[in-house]
Amino acid sequence: MFGVPDTGNGWFSQKLSYQEWFNFSIARRQYLNTLEVVTPAIAWLLIAGLYYPWTSFVFGCMFLVARTLYSIGYMKTPKARIPGQILSMTSICCLLIFAIISIFKMVDDMSSAATFHTAVCQLSADGSGATNFGSIKFEQVEGEYVQISGEIEGLVDGLHGFHVHTSSDFSNGCASTGGHYNPFGLNHGAPDAAERHVGDLGNVQVSGGKATVAKVDSQVQLYGETSVVGRACLLHAGQDDLGQGGDAGSLSTGNAGSRVACGKITLI
Numbered sequence: 096m097f098g099v100p101d102t103g104n105g106w107f108s109q110k111l112s113y114q115e116w117f118n119f120s121i122a123r124r125q126y127l128n129t130l131e132v133v134t135p136a137i138a139w140l141l142i143a144g145l146y147y148p149w150t151s152f153v154f155g156c157m158f159l160v161a162r163t164l165y166s167i168g169y170m171k172t173p174k175a176r177i178p179g180q181i182l183s184m185t186s187i188c189c190l191l192i193f194a195i196i197s198i199f200k201m202v203d204d205m206s207s208a209a210t211f212h213t214a215v216c217q218l219s220a221d222g223s224g225a226t227n228f229g230s231i232k233f234e235q236v237e238g239e240y241v242q243i244s245g246e247i248e249g250l251v252d253g254l255h256g257f258h259v260h261t262s263s264d265f266s267n268g269c270a271s272t273g274g275h276y277n278p279f280g281l282n283h284g285a286p287d288a289a290e291r292h293v294g295d296l297g298n299v300q301v302s303g304g305k306a307t308v309a310k311v312d313s314q315v316q317l318y319g320e321t322s323v324v325g326r327a328c329l330l331h332a333g334q335d336d337l338g339q340g341g342d343a344g345s346l347s348t349g350n351a352g353s354r355v356a357c358g359k360i361t362l363i
């Protein structure tokens with residue numbers, strides 16, 4: 096297999112001449128070298144290639160040239176193989192570094208893909224999914240607060256109650272989306288109040304016909320048992336009194352008036 100001279104006396108024959116053993120040794124070392132160097136190089140090349148295809152390609156070519164130089168040098172003198180060896184080690188080390196970075200990126204990608212949620216809610220007068228009033232984006236990394244952002248237009252200036260309502264049943268427009276999402280059976284309140292509905296997001300300030308929403312909320316979730324995904328986001332004609340109105344309506348709806356725009360909260 097390694098070009099072992101057949102002496103007819105097995106592997107440990109003492110009848111092999113020095114030259115025969117030398118040739119055998121060279122062949123065996125070249126074979127082992129191939130296993131020890133080329134195998135990891137190919138493995139690292141494949142891993143690094145996932146995130147750095149062109150860099151890996153360049154180092155792969157460099158490695159190929161290096162191994163060719165090394166093999167040519169090997170046939171001549173121990174010194175002649177040094178440049179090939181240096182180039183080979185350099186390229187294989189670079190491949191290893193990029194392979195390690197790729198593995199870290201892979202792990203990072205896998206964990207963030209599992210824990211990062213994004214949802215969007217297109218606002219229209221009847222929940223049809225059109226974006227007549229703009230749209231709201233919900234973003235959440237599991238274990239952290241949700242970020243709510245968006246641009247709203249087409250509402251009259253002033254404060255408008257902003258909530259997550261229980262269902263995305265738009266059979267009767269925004270009117271059929273139920274009450275504020277309230278899985279814990281509490282009274283209506285401000286977003287930062289101890290007692291509030293999960294769906295209570297306070298007010299949105301419209302001025303000059305436009306509003307920019309930028310909120311961080313502690314109770315709205317995009318995953319788990321109290322997820323708001325599949326429910327409705329909704330804007331009212333009037334201001335939400337945040338439960339401070341002193342009447343029954345204040346503790347259930349915030350007296351925010353009629354429902355102007357709504358849409359389904361959908362994961363993207």
Ligand SMILES: [Cu+2]
Binds near residue numbers: 256258259260331351
């Ligand atoms: Cu509401």
Ligand SMILES: [Zn+2]
Binds near residue numbers: 283347
């Ligand atoms: Zn409420």
